[in-house]
Amino acid sequence: MTSPLEQKKIKIAGPSIVTANRTWDGAVIYRTASQGWSSELDQAAIVRTSDDARALLAESVADDIGAVGAYIAPVEITGNGKVEPGNLRELIRRSGVTIGLPAIGLPMQV
Amino acid sequence: MYAYDEIDRTLVNERVAEFRDQVKRRLSGELTEDEFKMLRLQNGVYLQLHAYMFRVAIPYGTLSSKQLRRLAHVARRYDRGYGHFTTRQNIQFNWIKLADLPDALADLAEVGIHSMQTSGNNTRNVTSDQWAGVAPGEIEDPRIWSEILRQYTTLHPEFSFLPRKFKFAITASAHDRAAFRIHDIGLRLHRNEQGETGFEVLVGGGLGRTPFIGKTIKPFVHGRDLLSYVEAIMRVYNQYGRRDNIYKARIKILVHELGVETFAAEVEEEWQQMRDGALKLDHEVVEDIRSRFFYPAYEKLPHMPDELRKAAQDPKFEAWRTNSVFPHKVQGYSIVTVSLKPVGGPPGDATADQMDALADLADKYSFGEIRVGHEQNLALPHVARRDLPDLWKALDKLGLATPNVNLVSDIIACPGLDYCSLANARSIPIAQELTRRFANHDTANLIGRLHINISGCINACGHHHVGHIGILGVEKNGEEFYQITIGGRADEQAELGTLIGPAVKYGEVADVIEDVVEAYLALRARPDELFVDTVKRLGVEPFRERVYATR
Numbered sequence: 061m062t063s064p065l066e067q068k069k070i071k072i073a074g075p076s077i078v079t080a081n082r083t084w085d086g087a088v089i090y091r092t093a094s095q096g097w098s099s100e101l102d103q104a105a106i107v108r109t110s111d112d113a114r115a116l117l118a119e120s121v122a123d124d125i126g127a128v129g130a131y132i133a134p135v136e137i138t139g140n141g142k143v144e145p146g147n148l149r150e151l152i153r154r155s156g157v158t159i160g161l162p163a164i165g166l167p168m169q170v
Numbered sequence: 171m172y173a174y175d176e177i178d179r180t181l182v183n184e185r186v187a188e189f190r191d192q193v194k195r196r197l198s199g200e201l202t203e204d205e206f207k208m209l210r211l212q213n214g215v216y217l218q219l220h221a222y223m224f225r226v227a228i229p230y231g232t233l234s235s236k237q238l239r240r241l242a243h244v245a246r247r248y249d250r251g252y253g254h255f256t257t258r259q260n261i262q263f264n265w266i267k268l269a270d271l272p273d274a275l276a277d278l279a280e281v282g283i284h285s286m287q288t289s290g291n292n293t294r295n296v297t298s299d300q301w302a303g304v305a306p307g308e309i310e311d312p313r314i315w316s317e318i319l320r321q322y323t324t325l326h327p328e329f330s331f332l333p334r335k336f337k338f339a340i341t342a343s344a345h346d347r348a349a350f351r352i353h354d355i356g357l358r359l360h361r362n363e364q365g366e367t368g369f370e371v372l373v374g375g376g377l378g379r380t381p382f383i384g385k386t387i388k389p390f391v392h393g394r395d396l397l398s399y400v401e402a403i404m405r406v407y408n409q410y411g412r413r414d415n416i417y418k419a420r421i422k423i424l425v426h427e428l429g430v431e432t433f434a435a436e437v438e439e440e441w442q443q444m445r446d447g448a449l450k451l452d453h454e455v456v457e458d459i460r461s462r463f464f465y466p467a468y469e470k471l472p473h474m475p476d477e478l479r480k481a482a483q484d485p486k487f488e489a490w491r492t493n494s495v496f497p498h499k500v501q502g503y504s505i506v507t508v509s510l511k512p513v514g515g516p517p518g519d520a521t522a523d524q525m526d527a528l529a530d531l532a533d534k535y536s537f538g539e540i541r542v543g544h545e546q547n548l549a550l551p552h553v554a555r556r557d558l559p560d561l562w563k564a565l566d567k568l569g570l571a572t573p574n575v576n577l578v579s580d581i582i583a584c585p586g587l588d589y590c591s592l593a594n595a596r597s598i599p600i601a602q603e604l605t606r607r608f609a610n611h612d613t614a615n616l617i618g619r620l621h622i623n624i625s626g627c628i629n630a631c632g633h634h635h636v637g638h639i640g641i642l643g644v645e646k647n648g649e650e651f652y653q654i655t656i657g658g659r660a661d662e663q664a665e666l667g668t669l670i671g672p673a674v675k676y677g678e679v680a681d682v683i684e685d686v687v688e689a690y691l692a693l694r695a696r697p698d699e700l701f702v703d704t705v706k707r708l709g710v711e712p713f714r715e716r717v718y719a720t721r
Contacts, residue, residue, distance in 0.1 A: 084197055085267035086221035125199035129217050129591075147648055149587065153219050157588040159516055159598045161250065 072113045074146070075137055077104035078120045079153070080130035088153045089127060091120045097127055101154055102143050106135065171234050171464040171539055172317050174282040181324070182279045185286055189213050190272035197269060212330075214260075214288030215271060218591050224249075224266040225288040226278065230298040230316040230340075231259035231542035235529035238540050240281045242525035248274045253525070255510060255518045257582060257633055258337070259297045259542045260288055264589050292330050293323035296338045299347045300543035303465065304551045306499045309359045309367060312342040314460045315396065318451070321459075322397050329404050333411035334419035336404070337376075344662070349544055351375050351664035352636060354421045355403060356384045357396075368392045373403060373433065374425030375664075377630035382422045383664050387434035393456060395441075398449040402441035406433065466537040466552050471502025473555065481559035489611055490562050493573035495553075504555050506536075508548040508565060509572040509580065513609045516598045517583045518546030527568050535561050545582055545621075547575065577614040578622065578687065579605040582633055586626030586643060587650075593626035595643025595650035595676070600624055603680045608687075617687055620701045621660070636660035638702045639686060640667040641679065650676040656686065656713055657705035670714045674721070682717050689716040 078091040082099075089097040090104035098104065107113045113132050120130040134146025145151040152158060174182075189209070196206040210216075214225035226241070233241075241261055245253045248270045249263040256262055266274065278284065287293060296316045303311040319338055323329065329336070339350040342359035350356035356372040369391045375384030391399045407421045410428070425433045481487045496505040508528065511517050520528070528548065532540045535557045536550035543549060553561060565571040574580045581604060584590065586597030601624055608614055623637030627644075634640035640655035651673035658667030674682050687701075693712055694704045705713070 081217055081221070083203075084269045086217060086265075088220060124202050125197075128203045148650070149219065152588060156220070157598075158596060159588055159602065160514075161252065161516075 070114050070117065070132060071110050072107070072132060073134070075106050075108055075135050076113050076132050076146075077101070077106055077135050077143075078113075078116045078130055079104070079133050079150070080120060080127035083126055083128050091116060091127075091130070095119065095123075097123075101135070101145065104135070104143065106137075106143065107132075171232060172229070172313070172459075173462045173464065175462070178282065179279075182282070182284045182286075185213075185284060186272065186275045186279050189275060193268060193272050208290065210268075211290040212287060212292065213271075213275070214285035215266075215268070216289060216591075218264065218589050219587075220589070221265045222268055222271070223589070224263045224271065224274065224285065225256070226261050226263070226283060226285045227288050227295045228259050228261060228283075228542050229320050230296055230302065230313045231300045231544075232302075232313060233540045233542065234281075235532040235538040235540065237281045237283055238525050238529040238532065240278060240283065242522040242529070244274050244277060245522040245525065247277075251523075252519050252521045254516070254585065255520065255542050255546050255548065257544050257546065257584070257631060258295050259300070259544055260295055261542070262585070264585070286324060289335075291332045291334050291336075293326065293332075293336045293338070296320045296323070296340065297348055297353075297544060298340045299343060300541040300549050301347060301496070301505055301551065302342065302541075303463070304498050304500075304503075304505055305343050306497050307343060308499065309342045309361060311460075311463065312340040312348075312357075312359055313463065314456065315357070315359070315369075315393070316340050317459050317463075318397070318456070319400070322400075329408065332404075332408060333413045334416065334421075336407075336421070341662075346660075346662040346664075347543065349633070349636070349660040349664070351384045351662070352377055352381075352633070352660060353384065355400065360390075362390045366392065369396060371399065371403075373437075374422040374430070376420055376422040377633060377635045378420075379417055379628050380423065380426075381630070381635040381666050382426060383666065384422075385425060385430040387430060387437060394451045394453070395445055397451055398445045398447065399437075399441055401449055402437045402444065405440050406436045410436075464537075464539070468500045468503060468552070469554070471554055471556065473501055475502070475554075475556035477556045477559055481562075484559075486566075487559060487562055490566075490571050490573040491558060493577070494571070494575045495558060498552075502555055504553050504558060506550040506553045506558070506561065507543070507575045508550060508570050509575055510547050510570070511574055511580050511605065512569050512572050513579065513605045514602050515569075515605070517581050517601050520548075524568055524570060527564075528570065531561060531564055545580065547580070573611060574605075574614060576619045576621070578608045578617050578620045579614060581605065581622045581624060582637070583624040584626050584631035586624070586632075590626060590631075592629055593643065594628075594645040595626050595652065597624040597626040597632060597641075597643060600641060600643075600652070600676070600679050604683055607680050607684060616697075617691065618698070618700055620687070622683070623658075633660060634658075635666050636664060637667060638700075638705075639683060641683075644673055646673070652676065652679045654679075654682060654686070654717070656710055657702060659702050668710045670710050671718045678721075685717045686713055689713050 372384030625632035655667030
């Protein structure tokens with residue numbers, strides 16, 4: 061889970077998406093194919109080449125009002141075509157903390 | 171408690187108004203993120219994995235009950251009903267919305283709380299001993315000088331854009347509870363041979379990627395010269411500190427690269443030109459600051475009141491009393507450490523309900539005052555010993571009476587990968603599992619004083635370098651691994667820990683720590699030889715053999 065903040069060169073090793081945080085409340089969001097943002101991972105635009113990833117990131121970063129801190133993150137495509145987070149960091153961002161917290165119910169199991 | 175004056179109130183209120191306008195312009199797009207980021211950092215607002223994180227300053231770890239209630243209100247109204255007390259005596263809220271921040275700040279400002287300079291390349295919260303003003307044998311209350319430094323460094327025009335963050339800590343007792351040796355400037359109040367009170371000045375302490383214990387550059391500086399001497403240090407840092415590489419920009423790197431003698435000489439040369447200037451502290455100024463601190467009107471009370479004698483029959487109360495209650499400088503009173511390390515809980519967290527209830531208890535039993543320690547526990551500094559039984563019952567009902575202070579399950583942990591965008595691995599679940607493994611009170615007492623520190627990345631917010639046992643999360647091929655160090659200490663004999671071997675997987679950490687502890691129990695020379703002393707005596711090899719024999 062090397063911090064994406066330390067991404068220096070954009071090289072992807074598999075299917076990837078662009079994710080960010082929503083500006084007004086910091087919620088996790090994903091760049092869609094229709095140049096918008098969604099809080100649902102399965103609506104994220106998936107890229108498979110480094111050039112496409114760069115282009116999607118550049119477009120996301122330019123949308124500075126709605127989103128902040130955009131970066132490229134890996135995903136896994138399951139056998140039935142479902143999009144899942146590609147590492148623990150993104151799993152935590154999508155699903156929440158892995159620990160029990162007061163008032164917000166049971167923790168996510170990892 | 172330091173009482174704000176009109177200048178303090180105006181400063182905080184103006185800052186709230188300024189930030190409100192900045193947020194408005196950010197949300198409208200008038201400010202880009204690049205323009206806004208530095209502004210939000212200067213107000214303690216980070217972007218983390220799930221949300222913004224809001225870091226609120228608790229200067230030198232002192233809170234009034236009114237302030238604690240307001241923190242509870244912020245947790246409840248603007249966050250998810252809890253807050254996290256940090257290793258720098260601050261509190262963090264993990265789910266705050268940017269759009270709500272101006273209102274949250276305004277609510278805090280009403281009770282004299284702010285978030286200025288809790289992030290960014292400026293001077294951060296000045297931290298101190300959570301027992302300041304009440305510790306037996308203390309030279310004098312270090313919070314007076316912490317407040318002087320706080321006022322001096324807040325919005326300082328020359329030092330608001332330093333090469334990197336800058337941290338002060340001040341201690342005034344023989345036993346250091348402020349970890350002053352691992353700060354950029356660490357100050358130790360003491361008396362010289364002439365009986366005068368002044369400061370030993372250490373520079374260049376710090377953890378992270380390149381940990382260093384601070385070096386003494388001046389064994390004694392009079393209080394009247396504190397600000398001029400500090401300014402001299404910061405001018406040398408501001409001038410020579412690197413700005414080309416954030417990993418080499420802290421003052422510790424400068425001290426290391428110049429050498430402590432050269433650095434000290436540079437500071438001395440700078441200081442000699444300014445020592446008798448505007449920064450020379452008048453006695454009246456110091457006394458004015460001192461007068462703005464609240465000190466209770468203590469009663470004359472017996473050391474062993476009847477209430478305490480009777481309650482001692484209860485083994486559960488006694489277990490808590492012998493663990494969490496500490497001597498006070500005034501007879502008949504005690505300092506009570508309130509553990510925020512329940513078995514299976516995230517270290518350092520408190521719910522809004524707990525904060526409110528603790529504020530009520532502080533009003534009833536501690537003259538309305540609460541302290542925050544860097545080890546992520548709280549303290550009630552003025553508890554009459556006759557009130558200990560009733561206080562304990564109330565704390566126990568709140569889940570705040572775990573008798574594990576300074577023991578193996580009193581773990582310091584950063585938020586880690588569950589929250590932090592810098593993290594490589596999780597820290598809180600490791601801490602939770604360890605508290606479960608070592609939940610047995612008798613076992614913990616048998617082990618004795620043992621500090622475990624956990625960091626989710628090399629930035630070391632959990633102070634793992636100076637843990638008796640340090641645990642550092644790293645990432646290898648997408649998996650969480652943990653390096654284990656032993657033999658560190660954060661007190662007046664501060665030392666960095668030593669790695670015992672290759673990193674171990676997430677699922678193995680608790681087993682490894684149990685092995686380390688078992689090795690200690692087998693190797694210690696006497697039951698009262700502390701873990702850290704056994705390591706110092708024997709080195710890491712016997713522990714390494716034990717841990718890695720079957721791995």
